Amino acid sequence: MNYIVVVIFLILSAITLVSGVMVVTVKNIIHSALWLIASFIGVAALYLLMEAEFLAVVQILVYAGAVSILVLFAIMLTRHVTGEGTRMLYERWWVALVVALVLFGAVITPTIWQQGANWDAAATAAQASITATGEGSPAGTAVASTINIGESFMREYLLPFEIASVLLLMALIGAIAIAFEERTGRRRVLTLAEEYALKQRGIVEPRDAEGAVVPSIEAEQAL
């Protein structure tokens, strides 16, 4: 039983890490985005393994669904400058590699050598407090579920919850304001009344290949 969980954990870790490595090293940026989806799904499965079901569903919906599609759209809108032939990494990418490896060593050494035993003891105590209570146990002694998350959002985390919604609204407006294209030279389709008014004044408007009216600058000013 325990070995099964360990094997599942190792498989999920391998999926997540290999996908992450492929995200940062693969040449084609679209393949990179697809590997990113695989990494997100691996992380979601890890959440399920750690009994955080709601977070796993949110991970699938927000990351594997929305964020990756947004990334793919951004890639395809800017596609033809990021072809396969162009260099994907900086010339001095090994500096970044050294920085990442040194950070990994600096972060993981105290974790394993100093704190690991303390945390394991604390985790065993926390787990014992859960498993000691059986069915019909009083609230607050079981692993927190989605119900508890909803309650805490409506009680002690109400203000951060509202602030997060304001943040999302600001991001929405900001993204539209930044990405919106101001088309000063947008082709305007004239209504029949406007075409008639132009003809009355003797202004001949040019037409494009499809026969649609292309308002000239003087026609725009006359209107």
Next chain:
Amino acid sequence: MVGSVPIAWVLTLAAALFCIGLFGALSRRNTVGILMGIELMLNSVNINLVAFWRYLQPTGTVGLVFAIFTITVAAAEVAVGLAMVIAVYRARLTINADEVDTLRG
């Protein structure tokens, strides 16, 4: 999970994923690639939060709520970031981070 996998393994996985994302964010030329590296880093932080919640304080909701707020902020960040990528592409016809150097001085 708690009885069989030590928490140090989960933290090692999260640190490895963070460093992979950091390498991607530092070494990619493509701005979208940089954003993907940042997403990997944010995901590893979420793994850490959930692991500490499950192992050390499983009856509370602090870790889960914190992770949900992290996901919210990450979604806002990636939306604004990709909008900036598109705006930069319109103005400069490139999204390589080393070619957009007007502020370098």
